[in-house]
Amino acid sequence: xxxxxxxxxxxxxxxxxxxxxxxxxxxxxxxxxxxxxxxxxxxxxxxxxxxxxxxxxxxxxxxxxxxxxxxxxxxxxxxxxxxxxxxxxxxxxxxxxxxxxxxxxxxxxxxxxxxxxxxxxxxxxxxxxxxxxxxxxxxxxxxxxxxxxxxxxxxxxxxxxxxxxxxxxxxxxxxx
Ligand SMILES: [Zn+2]
Numbered sequence: 001x002x003x004x005x006x007x008x009x010x011x012x013x014x015x016x017x018x019x020x021x022x023x024x025x026x027x028x029x030x031x032x033x034x035x036x037x038x039x040x041x042x043x044x045x046x047x048x049x050x051x052x053x054x055x056x057x058x059x060x061x062x063x064x065x066x067x068x069x070x071x072x073x074x075x076x077x078x079x080x081x082x083x084x085x086x087x088x089x090x091x092x093x094x095x096x097x098x099x100x101x102x103x104x105x106x107x108x109x110x111x112x113x114x115x116x117x118x119x120x121x122x123x124x125x126x127x128x129x130x131x132x133x134x135x136x137x138x139x140x141x142x143x144x145x146x147x148x149x150x151x152x153x154x155x156x157x158x159x160x161x162x163x164x165x166x167x168x169x170x171x172x173x174x175x176x
Pocket of ligand 1: 087088089090130134
């Protein structure tokens with residue numbers, strides 16, 4: 001069973017993740033768990049804190065459906081402000097126009113600790129901004145107006161409540 005995705009607002013999503021110091025095999029189980037969860041949810045990226053692990057590790061989906069891992073990433077440069085429709089596995093069923101940048105230059109490490117720099121644009125730039133935001137403790141709804149964020153918070157609370165009710169119901173009843 002893939003680990004469930006944490007739903008916003010949750011403290012682990014609004015807390016900056018810790019930098020990774022131990023590379024190599026130490027990261028493999030976490031990366032595997034995250035991959036299971038992002039595939040099960042059919043996402044195009046996932047940050048470790050979305051499965052409750054407060055470490056600076058994320059998977060970033062490429063246009064061709066493959067993923068690469070980013071560890072301890074930072075955005076070095078961003079340019080060309082744009083507004084893009086955005087959603088998040090931690091904020092199910094919500095899609096909103098979100099202010100982003102069309103181009104970014106990022107620095108990150110891979111699972112072995114090797115350093116990389118990458119210039120990206122388009123969808124890849126978008127996913128990178130979204131995942132690096134997560135690792136810094138920011139969910140995309142933080143970029144929206146207070147009004148929109150408030151409405152989304154209410155819907156997420158209802159969704160959480162419905163899910164926990166379903167769970168109790170499922171435990172108590174026989175069903176086919
Ligand atoms: Zn997300």
